[in-house]
Amino acid sequence: MRFDLIANFSPGETIPWARTLEMILEQCSLAEEAGFTTAWFTEHHFAHNGYMNAPPNPIQMGTHVAAHCKKLRVGTAPIILPDWHPLRVAEDAAMLDNMTQGRFDFGVAKGINERSTIQFKADADRRDNAKVMRLYQESLEIILKAWTNEAFTHHGEFYQFPVPGWKETNRFFDPLDPRYHGEDGEYKAMYVHPRPYSNPHPPVWLMSNAPPTFKLAGERGWGVISMAAGPKATLACWEPYRQALSQREGREVKLGEGVGVCTAFYVGESMEEAVNTIRSPINAYYEFLGGSRPKGEWTKHGYLDVGEEMTPEDEEMDWFDFLNKRGIIVVGDAEYVADRFAERQETIGLDHLMLMQQYTGVPYEKILASWHRLFEHVVPKFGTQSIAQKRMLEHA
Template sequence: MRFDFVPFFNPGENIPWNRVVKMMREQTNLAEQADFTTVWLTEHHFAHNGYLNAPPNPIMMSLDLASHSKKIRVGQAPIVLPDWHPLRVAEDVALLDNMTEGRVDFGVAKGINERVTLQFNKEADRRDNEKSYRLFMESLEVILKAWTQDPFNHKGEFYEFPVPGWKETNRFLMPLEKEYHSEDGEYTGMYIHPRPYQQPHPPVWLMSNSPHTYKLAAERGFNVIGMSSPPGKLVSCWDAYANADSHDGTIHKSGDGVGVCAV
């Protein structure tokens, strides 16, 4: 068993953000001294009332806390993928993983705040829950491809990389390497840098209270964090994870690969 923590401060009270940052650093150092494994940073936006005093960018906050600690891991709980461009997430998290020398836990979700997601991406409108879920899963697929494939390309419902029809215009700076270009110079394959420090990539954590997501996570080799729930609901989620057929044949017991967030 491991113990992690999420720094929250007085929901509904506006606290100056320089003070919030200092308190997060202090709590992280105390958690490190107590041998906690990971500090998790949530993502919240447009909080006029100081809701949770949570950062809008958990990747930047992760870097700050890692730079003010020595060994505790930094995780995002979660990065709300439909609100982000997946290639930027792939680059930023891989860079964070290198800066921290492999102390990153990569946590993602499709988000729960309907007001917020629509401001960033009209395709992420939570009123169409199925579409929002497809966008989330495709974004995660893009990120994992970008970290592990060379050359990398993708064609899906929401994204296509490289964008078709673009040809190199400056061949002195960018020679036409056959792995990344067609014979006539069209850009056909990409390389995302840097590669993650942890190979093939940081541990992936999904945030959910759905047995379906637990099953999916186990099949893909991911972990899951769920909110504290009545014991019966927790066990049903854990059993869905344990009973799933993992991609690499790993056999899970109930409770393996899962975490509970108690607020």
């Protein structure tokens, strides 16, 4: 089992940002010591009420953590591409890939938050979902072109590079390179630097729970980051991905390979303590997600498994009981959490967990204690030594 963490700690508005960054780094350092593979960072913006005021720039966070953790990979989960200028992303992400000497994973998504995205770019208005999807796809196309072509051009719906009509006037560049300039000096193709350290570029991950996106990722040889879902819904995404990737690579790809599953968890000192601690924060977190798509995939209906119908009992449940009933969140003591992970591994081939504790309002000491219980009592059951075992061997 591969273990990663979503290092998106959002404690609320009462904690200074400098302290928040210390907390994130502490969790990442412990995860590195426990043998985790990657720390992933997302982006949230304009949290005036203090809720989900997670760091707004995942590339900056990856740079910060990678400078302190020498083995841990860092990744973006995701960069909301429609909100960014694609050439800036290409440059900044390639810089991080070079700074880490290839310890970087490039995760992207279309995004869901209507309030924030329109502030960055009018074309990113989520109320026109089809348009935003086209912008997202075009932005990713530009970034990959910039990383893999010495001289690239792009003519799309939203961007044109180079911008037409500009002619080189700086005599330093004489004689003009015909790859980049026409005979009259007009700028006709671009070179973006730095080139990525990874060849041909950092691993690409699409963030989605939609079967067509899984199929596309498999066809392109990319990974997929998904949110935890019911077993039938999970397999409905994983199977087309497996088939497409198998065809691309000319081998039989194992079900679950190439897919990371974001899973909200908490390891308590007892079942009662775990449930009492996390029920309210889970309810608030999923209300936040549901509010981002009040008629869409983040409502309770969006978490029903394939063929499953909403019951009156489901309607009455709070988010915690609704999700816990379906195994979409994993909250309990260490034995319970390990059993749930093993069950998913055995039944659907789960091979890559991306664990998150994005619980505003939970004391940091409890978050840290949950990580320690996971590292000491859960992770070792899947073939990784605990931190305590490693320290004993180091001092033997």
